Amino acid sequence: MHVRIISIFLLIFFSSACDKDEKHAAVEQSSPPNIVFIISDDQAWNDYGFMGHSVIETPHLDQLARESLTFSRGYVAAPLCSPSLATIMSGLYPHQHGITGNDPSFTSEQQKYSAAWRTERSQVFRPSIENYNDLPLLTKRLEKLGYLSFQTGKWWMGSWKESHFTHGMTHGDPQRMGRHGDEGLRIGREGLKPIYDFISEAEEKDKPFFLWYAPFLPHAPHTPPEELFEKYKDKAPTPAIANYWAMCEWFDQTCGELLAHLESKQLTKETLVVYVCDNGWIQEPDKPNRYAARSKRTPYEGGIRTPLMFRWPGKITPAINETTLASSIDIVPTVLAACKLEKDEDLPGINILNADALKERSSIFAEAYEHDIASLEDPTLSLTHRIGLSYPWKMIIPDQTNRPDDSIQLYDLSQDPFEKENVIEKYPSEAQNLSDQLDAWWTPEHLKK
Numbered sequence: 001m002h003v004r005i006i007s008i009f010l011l012i013f014f015s016s017a018c019d020k021d022e023k024h025a026a027v028e029q030s031s032p033p034n035i036v037f038i039i040s041d042d043q044a045w046n047d048y049g050f051m052g053h054s055v056i057e058t059p060h061l062d063q064l065a066r067e068s069l070t071f072s073r074g075y076v077a078a079p080l081c082s083p084s085l086a087t088i089m090s091g092l093y094p095h096q097h098g099i100t101g102n103d104p105s106f107t108s109e110q111q112k113y114s115a116a117w118r119t120e121r122s123q124v125f126r127p128s129i130e131n132y133n134d135l136p137l138l139t140k141r142l143e144k145l146g147y148l149s150f151q152t153g154k155w156w157m158g159s160w161k162e163s164h165f166t167h168g169m170t171h172g173d174p175q176r177m178g179r180h181g182d183e184g185l186r187i188g189r190e191g192l193k194p195i196y197d198f199i200s201e202a203e204e205k206d207k208p209f210f211l212w213y214a215p216f217l218p219h220a221p222h223t224p225p226e227e228l229f230e231k232y233k234d235k236a237p238t239p240a241i242a243n244y245w246a247m248c249e250w251f252d253q254t255c256g257e258l259l260a261h262l263e264s265k266q267l268t269k270e271t272l273v274v275y276v277c278d279n280g281w282i283q284e285p286d287k288p289n290r291y292a293a294r295s296k297r298t299p300y301e302g303g304i305r306t307p308l309m310f311r312w313p314g315k316i317t318p319a320i321n322e323t324t325l326a327s328s329i330d331i332v333p334t335v336l337a338a339c340k341l342e343k344d345e346d347l348p349g350i351n352i353l354n355a356d357a358l359k360e361r362s363s364i365f366a367e368a369y370e371h372d373i374a375s376l377e378d379p380t381l382s383l384t385h386r387i388g389l390s391y392p393w394k395m396i397i398p399d400q401t402n403r404p405d406d407s408i409q410l411y412d413l414s415q416d417p418f419e420k421e422n423v424i425e426k427y428p429s430e431a432q433n434l435s436d437q438l439d440a441w442w443t444p445e446h447l448k449k
Contacts, residue, residue: 032145032208032339033272033312036262037331038255039088039214040277041081041154042296045074045305047248047281050320055235056248060256064275065309069316069353071326073391074308076279077366079297082156082180084278084328085214089137089163091332091347094367095380095442099132101373102156102180105382118174128376129158138332139164139210141341148207150198152187153214154278156180165212167198181216188215188254196261203265214278215254218247220289225250237285244283268313272338275309276328299368299385299396300419310334310352325391326352327364363390363434365441370402380444388438393427394419395434400447410434 047053050062051072077087082102083094094100104124110117139149143164151160151168156179160168169184176182187194195211202209224246231249236242262268280302282295295302308326310316315338329349336343337351350357366387374382383399385406392414398406410424410431424431 032147033315034202034208034267034270035142035147035210035335035338036258036271036273037088037210037212037214038258038273038275039085039153039212040251040275040306041214041216041219042279042281042291043218043248043251043277043306044280044282044295044302045277045307047245048252048307051307055232056245058248058252060252060259061275064255064259064273064311065307065320067313067318068273068275068309068311069318070310070320071308071324071352072320072322073324074276074306074326074328075304075364075366075389076276076306076328079279079299079303079366079368080371081154081278083369085154085156086132088276088278088328088331089139089212090132090135091138091329091344091349092135093329093348093365093442094369095383095444096348097132097135098128098379099156099373100367100369100379100382101371103372104128104376105372105374113179115175115177118177118179121179122172122174125376128373128379129162132157133162133164136344137164138335141332141336142208142210142339145339145341146207147210148198148202148205149210149212150195151184151212152195153184153212153216154181155184155212155214160184167201169194184214185216187213188217188251192254192257192261195258199261199265199267213258215251217251217254218244218281222247222289240288240290241283241285243288244281271312272315272335273309273311274331274335275307275311276331277306279303280305294419297368297371299366299387301394301413301417303368304366304387308352312338316353323391324358325361325364325389327366329364363388363437363441365389365438367442378445381446383444386438386442388434388441389413390434390437393430393434395431395438397435397438399444408435 048058050065076084078084078094083099086099090097106124108120149165151165155170157163159172172178222243228246232242232245280295282292282302284290284292294300330352333347333349334352368385370382373379386397388395392412394411396409409422411419
């Protein structure tokens with residue numbers, strides 16, 4: 001596959017600007033598995049072959065879905081990358097780990113996203129990053145078992161060292177354009193050699209490994225290899241959509257290369273692969289590299305829904321579950337269980353391989369915030385919506401302060417997967433039930449009466 005070499009400055013600039021078998025369980029194992037997180041960046045929940053897209057081809061992820069315990073109704077904790085990724089690593093909701101936006105809100109005379117602006121941002125945000133990295137992150141937990149861990153791709157919490165990876169790519173230095181990935185953003189777009197080298201080192205040292213593969217794909221800039229754009233240009237309604245569709249397949253190709261490498265090293269059966277997307281994306285038809293309404297940064301399915309996959313051959317029974325809800329808060333507890341680490345009662349998620357725990361849980365939740373954090377002392381002040389799901393029902397409650405003109409919404413996802421009809425007046429008991437569950441889950445201080 002031809003891979004176009006793209007400068008890291010261009011990557012940084014564009015990113016800145018712009019039910020089946022439910023009786024599944026992990027089988028006892030003698031040693032902890034290698035762990036690979038594959039994290040898509042800005043992709044809609046239905047932009048995969050196995051999720052029903054009529055044009056986009058994702059053969060490698062389709063195969064992964066067939067080999068995994070796959071929840072087609074997975075959800076992230078927030079529809080924005082930094083808080084979402086912070087949840088995936090910590091297992092906590094944004095209102096618990098404190099990272100509710102991509103940047104702090106501050107006044108600056110510097111050009112936004114310049115090195116000088118990034119330096120000011122880093123100084124303002126430093127206490128929040130340090131507080132986050134003091135949490136019992138997954139890297140810290142796995143360190144107890146002797147894991148080597150490698151950060152690649154998107155990362156917002158300073159350098160890989162600060163977040164307790166043993167290896168990594170993101171330096172986080174604002175003077176060198178550090179903010180959300182910097183050197184790590186080369187992964188995938190410019191090949192996977194750093195990952196291959198890391199895996200070889202882990203093998204040489206006879207160590208289990210944890211890989212964070214969060215490439216800048218299919219994230220804008222939408223600059224796919226030419227042959228992929230040519231493949232989609234006559235199938236898509238606009239060039240902008242063709243470029244985005246091509247990016248989805250390019251991302252799929254890199255996933256295929258990574259999974260094939262594990263197989264070539266005879267590591268497939270020893271590796272737990274977890275797949276999730278950080279947040280959704282709906283391509284604006286006539287605006288390249290721009291997202292449309294009801295996608296990224298919104299509480300709708302286009303913002304928070306994602307397929308969730310867990311593959312561990314011989315240990316996890318493959319099944320595609322189309323009705324049971326799963327959340328990104330479940331990833332850390334599931335990994336802890338797979339590694340036989342003690343359950344952490346402070347984590348709100350569940351071990352997704354525990355069928356009894358799945359059946360006992362009636363609802364999952366999410367929260368949406370503004371892009372910038374209004375107050376680092378109380379990061380929930382920039383809350384826009386709380387979301388509750390108890391399939392088929394989904395409720396969206398706007399923050400009374402930040403979204404005073406928005407109405408409370410209720411959707412029947414079994415009949416209305418794209419949330420076109422608010423049925424709150426038709427189903428008052430279902431609305432009251434979910435509203436009560438949301439308040440019991442979490443009510444911000446500024447909304448309490």
